Amino acid sequence: MAQKSSLNNRPLEIRWHGRGGQGAITAAKIIAQAAYVKGYQGVTAAPSFGAERRGAPVSASTRISHEPVLVVSQVENPDIVVVLDHTLLKYPDVTQGLGKNGWLVVNSPLPPKELGIKGEFNIATADATKVCQDLGLIVAGLVIVNTAILGAVIKATRIVDLPTLEKVMRERFSNSTVDINLAAINKTHEITKLAK
Amino acid sequence: MAIQKKSNIHILDGNQAAAIAAKLSRVQVIAAYPITPQTPLTEQLSQYVEAGELQAEYVAVESEHSAMAVCTSASLVGARTFTATSSHGLAYMHEMLHWAAGARLPIVLACVNRAIGAPWNVLNDQQDSISQRDTGWIQIYCRNNQEIMDTVIQAYRIAEIVHVPVMVCYDGYILSHTEMPVDIPDQKDVDRYLPPYKPHTVLDPANPKNYNLVTLANPRVGVDGKLCHGYMELRYLLQEALQNSRETILQAGKEFNEVFGRDYANMFWEDREDAEIIIVAMGSLAMEAIVAADMLREEGIRVGVLGLRVFRPFPKSDVVRALRKSKLIVVFDKNISYGSEGATCSEIKSALYGTYINASIRNFIVGLGGRDVKARELVDATRKAIASLKETVINPDYPEWICQI
Numbered sequence: 001m002a003q004k005s006s007l008n009n010r011p012l013e014i015r016w017h018g019r020g021g022q023g024a025i026t027a028a029k030i031i032a033q034a035a036y037v038k039g040y041q042g043v044t045a046a047p048s049f050g051a052e053r054r055g056a057p058v059s060a061s062t063r064i065s066h067e068p069v070l071v072v073s074q075v076e077n078p079d080i081v082v083v084l085d086h087t088l089l090k091y092p093d094v095t096q097g098l099g100k101n102g103w104l105v106v107n108s109p110l111p112p113k114e115l116g117i118k119g120e121f122n123i124a125t126a127d128a129t130k131v132c133q134d135l136g137l138i139v140a141g142l143v144i145v146n147t148a149i150l151g152a153v154i155k156a157t158r159i160v161d162l163p164t165l166e167k168v169m170r171e172r173f174s175n176s177t178v179d180i181n182l183a184a185i186n187k188t189h190e191i192t193k194l195a196k
Numbered sequence: 197m198a199i200q201k202k203s204n205i206h207i208l209d210g211n212q213a214a215a216i217a218a219k220l221s222r223v224q225v226i227a228a229y230p231i232t233p234q235t236p237l238t239e240q241l242s243q244y245v246e247a248g249e250l251q252a253e254y255v256a257v258e259s260e261h262s263a264m265a266v267c268t269s270a271s272l273v274g275a276r277t278f279t280a281t282s283s284h285g286l287a288y289m290h291e292m293l294h295w296a297a298g299a300r301l302p303i304v305l306a307c308v309n310r311a312i313g314a315p316w317n318v319l320n321d322q323q324d325s326i327s328q329r330d331t332g333w334i335q336i337y338c339r340n341n342q343e344i345m346d347t348v349i350q351a352y353r354i355a356e357i358v359h360v361p362v363m364v365c366y367d368g369y370i371l372s373h374t375e376m377p378v379d380i381p382d383q384k385d386v387d388r389y390l391p392p393y394k395p396h397t398v399l400d401p402a403n404p405k406n407y408n409l410v411t412l413a414n415p416r417v418g419v420d421g422k423l424c425h426g427y428m429e430l431r432y433l434l435q436e437a438l439q440n441s442r443e444t445i446l447q448a449g450k451e452f453n454e455v456f457g458r459d460y461a462n463m464f465w466e467d468r469e470d471a472e473i474i475i476v477a478m479g480s481l482a483m484e485a486i487v488a489a490d491m492l493r494e495e496g497i498r499v500g501v502l503g504l505r506v507f508r509p510f511p512k513s514d515v516v517r518a519l520r521k522s523k524l525i526v527v528f529d530k531n532i533s534y535g536s537e538g539a540t541c542s543e544i545k546s547a548l549y550g551t552y553i554n555a556s557i558r559n560f561i562v563g564l565g566g567r568d569v570k571a572r573e574l575v576d577a578t579r580k581a582i583a584s585l586k587e588t589v590i591n592p593d594y595p596e597w598i599c600q601i
Binding site: 029032033036041042043044045046047049068069070071072073074076 | 481487
């Protein structure tokens with residue numbers, strides 16, 4: 001099986017930052033699957049490798065390409081950074097390597113310009129936490145924002161569309177939980193503020 | 197000839213791929229002890245058994261040594277057996293790995309490659325399986341999750357023909373925990389490719405026999421008056437089986453292609469006729485190496501990639517053929533034989549001895565304990581290797597390490 005990489009077709013790289021238990025890894029996987037459904041032949045989704053603990057900062061990555069992804073090393077220069085918990089923005093490694101014209105997508109009550117983040121990238125924000133609280137998307141006392149934030153990610157980046165995301169969500173989630181998650185995605189998509 | 201088949205692609209991580217492959221191979225006995233990063237694989241298999249989706253006996257053992265002892269016993273009574281482990285678990289199995297190979301049992305083991313302590317580390321390198329190099333197992337390394345799926349299925353075909361156990365090795369986390377598209381074969385096709393296991397000898401209480409007496413150095417006459425092999429003859433036959441398994445491995449890959457439309461040989465060789473510089477790597481690193489080779493090509497440096505797949509038996513003649521035009525061979529190893537060099541580098545040097553190929557060889561130790569290995573680092577190392585030829589073409593005694601010392 002000969003495999004060829006294509007530099008002109010460098011994969012789109014997304015890095016996800018959250019806290020252990022928030023579901024950043026699941027979010028990374030959902031987008032990968034949705035991109036595949038959308039017709040991208042090469043997708044990978046990986047957790048940051050090693051021991052993970054509830055509440056501690058964790059990261060994950062997604063790569064999306066029209067050809068099989070050959071890169072297995074960790075994402076260095078993401079095109080998109082997604083932050084599930086805005087308190088993580090104080091760590092410089094969260095936005096590290098995020099390129100010009102890239103997107104920083106943050107779960108935050110603040111509009112993009114008030115985040116106080118400087119960079120040549122675009123910023124999108126949405127208060128996914130409030131959306132999920134209003135909908136009661138809370139498990140064991142923890143507000144689960146990982147699906148909601150996908151609404152903001154696709155509004156900003158248009159990697160996939162809402163119907164594709166819904167299709168994948170219906171495959172991955174049980175009937176009893178999928179509707180509330182879809183409602184969270186749609187609402188967050190609606191309220192996301194973009195600053196280019 | 198490749199055939200067009202309807203694909204059934206799912207987004208799976210490496211452990212899921214291995215679990216599904218074991219299920220499709222209709223394994224009958226699974227004995228395993230959980231260890232990071234192999235754990236989700238054994239959990240998945242025990243769920244299959246619990247849910248009745250897999251008609252197998254799942255033996256929850258108290259150690260990896262027992263896991264391989266159970267597999268050995270189950271294989272002796274005619275069951276198709278599977279186990280999986282990593283790192284310290286594989287090391288703990290060491291004694292029984294020798295036993296399984298010596299008893300010529302077609303057990304398949306998935307080794308989810310992980311570093312060995314001290315210092316304590318749960319991340320990827322290939323020191324664990326490389327340390328079991330001389331146990332008499334066939335070792336096959338995978339570059340991605342599709343190859344994990346396909347190789348586990350092929351492993352049973354190979355093992356049950358040559359009567360040698362097969363270790364299917366794949367990188368912990370980098371593959372085991374990374375999701376990517378995988379085409380799941382159809383059960384009917386797997387059944388066609390992999391007929392039920394027919395053991396050459398079965399321990400049967402209804403027909404009691406005495407096996408495995410202390411085997412003396414020299415052949416001796418058995419109770420039936422026939423001359424029986426001594427220890428050395430039996431061990432010669434193990435070596436001969438591995439030597440001759442090349443054909444079976446190639447045939448298994450070819451037949452796999454006929455049924456499933458995916459072609460496998462004993463290595464991954466991209467024939468770039470003009471390349472005089474060859475990068476050699478094994479496992480997922482052989483994918484990253486293709487990206488590195490493309491980056492070097494953009495700079496006008498012509499580089500080919502040899503991805504090692506079958507490490508035991510080492511495909512000497514095939515490797516030599518692939519390297520016939522090489523002037524510089526850059527070998528990246530995620531393991532080291534301490535005091536010597538990377539294991540695959542030694543193999544390459546050994547394969548080239550006595551041939552007309554007089555290439556310079558540079559060995560780099562990379563990625564130990566999960567240290568990330570980026571394509572640009574492979575590019576830098578290759579450039580460095582090229583520059584070193586100006587100083588001397590003689591091969592250094594020891595490898596260079598890509599680390600901060």
